[in-house]
Amino acid sequence: MTTTAEDRPLDKQQAGEIIDAIRRRRGATWAELSVLTGRPVVWLTSAVLGAHPVPEDVATTLRDELDLDAGLVEALTRQPTRTHDPALLADPTIYRFQELIQVYGPALKALIHEEFGDGIMSAINCSIDLRRGEHPGGDRVVLTIDGKFLPYDWVSAEA
Template sequence: MSIPEITQKLLASKKEKGLSFADLEKILGRDEVWIAAVIYRQASASPQEAKLLVEALGLDANYIEELTQYPIKGLGPVVPTDPLIYRFYEIMQVYGMPLKAVIHEKFGDGIMSAIDFTLDVEKEEDPKGDRIKVIMSGKFLPYKKW
């Protein structure tokens, strides 16, 4: 997966400033995962959000316009090779159909929106090793009959 040049610059500035995504969440008033999606060009910011982000990172205002553009979303057509990202792919390979069956049983025939959607990552401390808790919440969209 290639990382866009703007993403590389934003991440370098974030590192240079010693900022975390949680720090940027406080500055922008938006969730840290959403901010990361903007930086990785998977989401677009409003002009005000882009201005706050660019200022927090100490970058030139020229970046504001690009961060407000509609991005091309997705990892691409290949199986991801990054181990962490691949695990989510593997989870869907193993649990995708069972998850689909449970969702249909509870909600009916439809899908979970990826537009009316939130994603949160929490750290759960555990004596056996810390755990990652990923919380996805999407609006149920039933299929229409016509």
């Protein structure tokens, strides 16, 4: 049996780009899809773009709303490979997040340690909210990251 390109599953990121194009052509917003699926908008957007596996019920809702084919739905539900793409850092918006962490990261780390002790804020067990904030000097991007604190727990190999 010969395997063809059509037999290979779509890459999650490629599928996400296709789904995003379909979403835009249909005039659907991420916020509307978030309400429809009952999932937080930042999580849903990230998942559709390839960073998370989408549960079957959410994939089915997206399939029905956006008229997605089986290959796109299958890509949504697969476990992603989470890797760093250096090309993303060239994007001005993504670069500014990196710049924010470069400037404020050490201060945030010090403040987390002062408040909670030796540990980290989880990026796995977190929620993220983004909203527009009105400001006299121009609208603001208000980003809230709510991450679980994970203390370092040094366990002896003998335990």
